[in-house]
Amino acid sequence: MSVTNLNKNILRLFTVLNSPGSIESKVQDFRYLDWPALVSKINEAGLAGYFADVLSAPEMSGVIHKEALVKLTNAARRIAAHNAFYEDQASKILTGLSALGVECLLLKGFSYMAEIYGNNSARRMSDIDLLIHLADRFRVRDYLLSESFIPYIEPTFRGSADEFILVADFAREAHYTKKTGVLALHIDLHWKMQANFEGHPMNDALALDTLPWWYSTSHVAIGKATALRLSPEMQLIHMAIHFALHHQFNGMRWFIELCLFIHKFGNVIKPESISAIVRSPDCRKVLGITLRMTEEALGYSFENRLNWRGFMPKGALLPGEYSFYKKCLMRNYRSKIATYLCMLLAPSTMAGRWRMVKYFLFDPHSVMFWWVSGKSGSKWLQPFYIFYRLIREALRRRHA
């Protein structure tokens, strides 16, 4: 069974499980799924906790194969313990930062996990994202270093450690890691919310840093500590932007979490607040697409409350563009070509898309390795270099 079909089946299962009314008759077809493969895929997506919970419900009895459910339950237990470790460590860090008088806002992860899934064990935590004020940046860094954290270097990054730190800094974020035995804890610090690296055209178009991230926040308990979290409206905006721009509509974990968030908070979120916050047409387009995708996955809409049509600017989508994003969701991994295509298509106007093309073809900032190493190439050589990279990537994928 192809990976695309596995992702399709996960989504189909998710839709049925969250559809209104009795699900008993709707799940009968699922008896014939390739459950061992599906469980592996669910586990890979870090969603074993959520699916083990819903698939062990009495109405699902006999649908999922017994051995597959045992495997899923065991994976869910490991996630629960792993997340308990993250929760314990997050609690210590939040307490430490609070004692220093540092205000920080918990993004994603534990901030809404208990409400979205019913507990903090449903999906695997990979890092703890904190939004801090620019002025606190070095204080937080010093605190983390004093707590035995070290700067984290992405293993797949091909440059040096210093270059990676420079790249992260250009994205206005920093990554730290700490090993406890064989477990690693990752902390991502953000001090400016932006769509991409400094100089990227989408930063100006979306103007994320001007959004009211610190407005109408609430508190959430993390172990023995409390943390600030976004308002439900800002949380929705952040989740949609994170899924669309950082993951280029790829990643079942992020998408299902977004759907469940809307499922739980759809009646609470004030659409007029979102409309007032999200003014940029490009940002409205991103929100419109993600809302449309979630509406299709959930199988129902919130009518006038979170109607994707209300956000989508007229003529913002090119023919076939929406289908392309849906295909991105079904892919097993984020291909580089699809990633760049998503970035080129993201603006809501042709002028915006042309700005993106010009950025990639002529702006030296778009070639990360040139500017981190200080070896800026000629502006006129850049288009050839980009085409060379594209062809190389296409050939690499063909041979893979």
Added chain:
Amino acid sequence: MNDIPQKNPDIIWKNLKGEAVLLNPLTGKYYGLNSVGCAFWEKADGCRSMAEIETLMLQEFNVEQERLSKDLRDLIKTLSENGLVTLTDKT
């Protein structure tokens, strides 16, 4: 029975609907405890003796004392062998 079970302070654990999952971050090993094991783990607060825990568990579970005593002895043996618990003498 006067011994006091002390949990390994490094162990991370979570109660999952009456069962427990334990993680030793130093080794990366996971352990599962059934409802009886979970009840014991929750009651082992470093102050209660084995006898006190057993009394509390007898009130909670519909089981003969002899059977529970044996189960707890087996459980303590397994937990100790895996470095999850140590026994200290109350006296």
